[in-house]
Amino acid sequence: MSESTGAPARIPKKLYKDELARLQAELVNFQEWVRIEGKRVVILFEGRDAAGKGSTIKRFTQYLNPRQASIVALPAPTERERTQWYFQRYVNHLPSAGEMKFFDRSWYNRAGVEKVMGLCTPSEYRRFLHQVPIFERMLIEDGIILRKYWFSISDDEQERRFRSRHEDPMRRWKLSLMDLESISRWEDYSQAKDEMLVHTDLPESPWYVVEANCKRRARLNSMQHFLSSVDYYSATPPELAIPDRPEARGYERPPRELNHYVPDYAGSLLHTE
Numbered sequence: 073m074s075e076s077t078g079a080p081a082r083i084p085k086k087l088y089k090d091e092l093a094r095l096q097a098e099l100v101n102f103q104e105w106v107r108i109e110g111k112r113v114v115i116l117f118e119g120r121d122a123a124g125k126g127s128t129i130k131r132f133t134q135y136l137n138p139r140q141a142s143i144v145a146l147p148a149p150t151e152r153e154r155t156q157w158y159f160q161r162y163v164n165h166l167p168s169a170g171e172m173k174f175f176d177r178s179w180y181n182r183a184g185v186e187k188v189m190g191l192c193t194p195s196e197y198r199r200f201l202h203q204v205p206i207f208e209r210m211l212i213e214d215g216i217i218l219r220k221y222w223f224s225i226s227d228d229e230q231e232r233r234f235r236s237r238h239e240d241p242m243r244r245w246k247l248s249l250m251d252l253e254s255i256s257r258w259e260d261y262s263q264a265k266d267e268m269l270v271h272t273d274l275p276e277s278p279w280y281v282v283e284a285n286c287k288r289r290a291r292l293n294s295m296q297h298f299l300s301s302v303d304y305y306s307a308t309p310p311e312l313a314i315p316d317r318p319e320a321r322g323y324e325r326p327p328r329e330l331n332h333y334v335p336d337y338a339g340s341l342l343h344t345e
Contacts, residue, residue: 083288095295096135102299103136103172104307110169112216115298116178119223120261121251122233124287128223129174131291132298136172145176158182158200159207166216179204183268185250188260201271208277217302218277221294222265223284227258 106113115132117125126145133141144165153161159179167173182200186192192200211218225233234251237243254261273279280297284290 080286080289082286088288091292092131095292098299099132100135101306102304103140104309105304106172107140107170108307112167112169113172114167114216114218116175116220117223118177118180119284120225120230121254122230123223123225124284124290125223126176127287128291128294129176132295133174140170141172143174143176180268184261184264187264188257204272205274212276219298219301220277220279222279222281223290224281225284229285231255
């Protein structure tokens with residue numbers, strides 16, 4: 073039943089952190105190229121629940137300018153959105169010139185959770201499979217750089233991560249009834265994924281599968297692959313000179329007592345040790 077291969081050797085923490093920092097610095101250079109050239113970038117992250125999509129996106133975007141690079145993680149569609157063309161609400165989140173959009177799940181919800189859980193009709197599903205290659209060709213022909221990543225994990229690893237979340241009060245919010253339902257519907261999701269790839273793994277917008285049983289490997293592999301898949305130049309921002317502070321002109325601040333300051337809670341911790 074496993075989707076991904078067995079557990080690979082774990083990447084040492086120092087090696088991982090050093091390479092992550094290098095790739096993140098390169099992503100900053102890439103974003104500057106996107107800004108200068110007015111490019112538009114869309115990256116889709118799909119895969120099993122708990123496959124590590126969200127944590128990978130966080131590493132991608134950690135040092136990027138949030139005005140130019142943003143995460144799109146849409147909730148369930150509203151009643152009004154359900155009456156619209158299926159792709160319409162996703163079109164509203166496509167990038168403008170100089171922007172990057174990271175989709176934490178995307179229009180491929182229809183090929184996965186909606187199909188498996190019966191949230192769309194068979195005719196809606198068939199229409200989606202017919203339209204999505206056309207839709208993506210339109211994006212690419214209009215100049216959008218599109219990349220699609222599928223994060224693949226084994227059933228054992230998924231269950232282990234679910235249990236870890238369940239036992240951690242800081243991450244328990246990540247678990248939903250829909251997530252737990254995916255355990256009993258593992259094969260249904262596998263069949264849906266296989267059918268999706270048959271129809272949407274296109275020469276101009278292929279799917280790239282990321283082995284994600286090891287989160288560190290998945291993050292480094294996807295970041296390196298993305299950067300290597302785009303022909304860009306290393307663009308550095310213009311040099312800025314920090315001016316000298318001008319001499320004081322006699323301005324006096326009002327008494328501190330007139331302001332409402334946040335209490336020094338952090339300082340009080342020093343006296344409890």
